[in-house]
Amino acid sequence: MRVKIENLTKRFDDAVAVDNFNMTFEDGELVALLGPSGCGKSTTLNMLSGILPVTEGHIYFDEDDVTKVPPQNRGVGLVFQNYALYPHMTVLENISFPLEIKKVPKEERIKRATEMARLVQIDKYLDRKPKALSGGQQQRVAIARALVKQPRLLLLDEPLSNLDARLRLEMREEIRRIQQETGVTTIFVTHDQEEAMSISDKIVLMKDGHLQQVSDAQTLYDDPHNEFVASFLGNPPINKLYGYIKDGKFVLEDGSATVNIDNPNVKEGQTVVLGIRPEAIQLNQPQVDLTAVIKQRYTMGKEELAFVNVGNQTIRVYLSNDYEFAVGDSVNIKLRKKGSFLFDRETGARI
Amino acid sequence: MTKKKVSTFFTYFFLIIGALIMIFPFYWMIASSFKTAAEYNSYPPVWIPSNWLNVSNFVEAFKAAPFARYFLNSVVVTVSCVILTSITTILGAFGFSRMRFPGREVIFGLLLSLMMVPFEMLVITNYQTVTKLGLVDTLPVLILPFSTSIFYTYILKNFFDSIPDSLYYSARIDGASNWKYLWRVMVPIAKPSLVTIILLDAIACWNSFMWTQLTIHVDKLRTLPMGLFVFMSDEGSNPQLQLAAATVCVLPMIILFLFARKYIVNGVARGGIKG
Ligand SMILES: Nc1ncnc2c1ncn2[C@@H]1O[C@H](COP(=O)(O)OP(=O)(O)O)[C@@H](O)[C@H]1O
Numbered sequence: 231m232r233v234k235i236e237n238l239t240k241r242f243d244d245a246v247a248v249d250n251f252n253m254t255f256e257d258g259e260l261v262a263l264l265g266p267s268g269c270g271k272s273t274t275l276n277m278l279s280g281i282l283p284v285t286e287g288h289i290y291f292d293e294d295d296v297t298k299v300p301p302q303n304r305g306v307g308l309v310f311q312n313y314a315l316y317p318h319m320t321v322l323e324n325i326s327f328p329l330e331i332k333k334v335p336k337e338e339r340i341k342r343a344t345e346m347a348r349l350v351q352i353d354k355y356l357d358r359k360p361k362a363l364s365g366g367q368q369q370r371v372a373i374a375r376a377l378v379k380q381p382r383l384l385l386l387d388e389p390l391s392n393l394d395a396r397l398r399l400e401m402r403e404e405i406r407r408i409q410q411e412t413g414v415t416t417i418f419v420t421h422d423q424e425e426a427m428s429i430s431d432k433i434v435l436m437k438d439g440h441l442q443q444v445s446d447a448q449t450l451y452d453d454p455h456n457e458f459v460a461s462f463l464g465n466p467p468i469n470k471l472y473g474y475i476k477d478g479k480f481v482l483e484d485g486s487a488t489v490n491i492d493n494p495n496v497k498e499g500q501t502v503v504l505g506i507r508p509e510a511i512q513l514n515q516p517q518v519d520l521t522a523v524i525k526q527r528y529t530m531g532k533e534e535l536a537f538v539n540v541g542n543q544t545i546r547v548y549l550s551n552d553y554e555f556a557v558g559d560s561v562n563i564k565l566r567k568k569g570s571f572l573f574d575r576e577t578g579a580r581i
Numbered sequence: 582m583t584k585k586k587v588s589t590f591f592t593y594f595f596l597i598i599g600a601l602i603m604i605f606p607f608y609w610m611i612a613s614s615f616k617t618a619a620e621y622n623s624y625p626p627v628w629i630p631s632n633w634l635n636v637s638n639f640v641e642a643f644k645a646a647p648f649a650r651y652f653l654n655s656v657v658v659t660v661s662c663v664i665l666t667s668i669t670t671i672l673g674a675f676g677f678s679r680m681r682f683p684g685r686e687v688i689f690g691l692l693l694s695l696m697m698v699p700f701e702m703l704v705i706t707n708y709q710t711v712t713k714l715g716l717v718d719t720l721p722v723l724i725l726p727f728s729t730s731i732f733y734t735y736i737l738k739n740f741f742d743s744i745p746d747s748l749y750y751s752a753r754i755d756g757a758s759n760w761k762y763l764w765r766v767m768v769p770i771a772k773p774s775l776v777t778i779i780l781l782d783a784i785a786c787w788n789s790f791m792w793t794q795l796t797i798h799v800d801k802l803r804t805l806p807m808g809l810f811v812f813m814s815d816e817g818s819n820p821q822l823q824l825a826a827a828t829v830c831v832l833p834m835i836i837l838f839l840f841a842r843k844y845i846v847n848g849v850a851r852g853g854i855k856g
């Protein structure tokens with residue numbers, strides 16, 4: 231089912247949780263709703279499920295306006311961060327509860343619930359109570375319960391955040407597999423960029439209730455629309471050099487260096503931020519954009535990195551194995567075009 | 582003996598003494614109801630009745646006064662009270678915990694403040710009310726005034742408050758109405774609290790005395806405590822009959838308590854459920 235959100239807005243008293251959100255989720259897609267904590271992800275999800283009334287705007291499921299349709303008539307399945315399993319019911323009873331409400335005959339209920347349990351691979355524990363299950367197993371039960379009534383839309387609110395790191399990786403793939411097997415349109419909320427990138431067809435990045443950018447993970451990384459998107463994604467995070475435009479060139483804030491930038495959109499005197507991904511910085515190449523001094527070295531996994539000073543600003547660079555680097559050394563820096571972005575200092579918009 | 586052992590010894594010694602003091606009147610009551618008049622009146626006292634199967638005291642007590650009738654009245658009143666109180670408590674607690682309506686906090690605060698009014702004061706106004714309604718000397722007079730309880734509503738509301746909202750929303754998405762959610766999810770989860778409430782309420786109803794004395798003057802409508810009271814003054818010379826009647830009066834609640842004990846401990850120990 232295709233889900234279309236039009237000018238969706240949610241206000242709590244004075245606070246705006248979601249502001250004028252427009253978006254279309256295509257049929258059968260798995261979309262990650264990504265953003266820092268408190269940016270309005272859950273609020274958006276709850277409006278889609280019908281738990282929260284909409285302040286302004288419309289929600290369409292295919293052609294139907296469901297903005298005012300109560301949750302039970304929307305045909306959505308929702309998995310909560312804490313799973314929200316009924317503690318007094320067994321796994322089987324939990325999974326078949328939505329069918330029981332729909333007055334599906336008992337035999338068929340059990341059959342469908344058992345099938346669903348098999349799909350999420352929890353069918354060994356049908357008679358257990360939730361508290362006798364591990365986090366990952368509870369998670370599977372919650373997904374089975376959301377799926378058993380064959381929803382047109384599956385909503386998952388940070389479903390992996392209560393799991394330990396290893397299980398999280400495993401469940402990510404499970405969710406991906408289950409989604410592909412059922413083909414249900416799925417919206418997956420997370421604040422973890424890596425999770426969003428690994429699981430989804432498409433990422434919707436939000437901040438402070440505003441939509442920032444919608445695209446696949448690679449595009450989001452390679453072609454961010456603004457400074458926030460660029461800095462939210464990437465580990466180690468993107469470097470930022472503050473400065474202004476003079477004679478069509480980037481000049482560091484303290485005037486100590488100048489970088490040639492090939493960007494026709496800049497305005498003379500504009501204050502800007504030069505965002506450079508660490509991997510876009512090449513050291514000791516024939517061409518030189520900037521010179522820097524190595525301040526401190528550190529390792530991250532197998533990689534060697536260093537903090538270097540450019541003028542009075544500090545950035546992170548990868549150290550290549552081809553040279554010996556020591557703290558205090560001066561190095562030449564070349565910026566690759568891919569991975570270097572210019573943003574307006576005031577608005578954060580990409581130039 | 583080490584110091585620790587000595588202190589353990591004394592701890593248990595005093596606990597046992599305390600338990601014996603608590604249990605003794607009950608033992609005396611139950612044992613005496615199986616004694617003959619001679620056994621009961623003999624000196625030094627007979628601690629153990631000669632025949633534990635001697636039920637003649639019960640037979641005679643039941644002959645001397647309509648205890649079967651009293652018993653039945655007590656059961657009817659207690660069961661009705663408990664059922665009505667449970668229903669109003671569950672619905673009230675759900676309303677105050679889950680529903681959003683204007684003035685919710687104020688109304689609940691007002692109700693709570695009513696708990697400060699002592700029962701003895703309410704007796705007067707309640708008596709006038711039931712007189713006007715013409716309920717005096719009918720069984721409903723023992724039931725209707727006790728069909729709600731602010732205290733139990735408060736206890737249950739607190740428990741309901743501790744059930745995560747996500748369970749409610751999840752049930753709503755699954756298509757459950759408030760009504761269905763209440764009975765299928767909230768009430769089963771609150772079972773330990775509910776059993777405690779039911780038990781406390783049953784004991785209070787069963788033992789209710791002052792109100793019964795005020796509103797019931799017909800012998801066949803008397804409940805056990807009331808009947809026992811009258812029987813005591815009538816049969817002053819036969820304490821073993823009185824104690825047999827008292828045993829009949831007390832025993833059902835003790836049995837009920839023993840059955841529900843497991844739940845009560847759970848209900849008190851478990852403030853809420855995990856999120
Ligand atoms: N019931 C509520 N009342 C008032 N403010 C709320 C409520 N729910 C959420 N908010 C506010 O809305 C914003 C978005 O919240 P939420 O959607 O839960 O964020 P996220 O899920 O992205 O972490 C937050 O600033 C939060 O404080």
Ligand SMILES: [Mg+2]
Nearest residue numbers: 271272273388
């Ligand atoms: Mg959230």
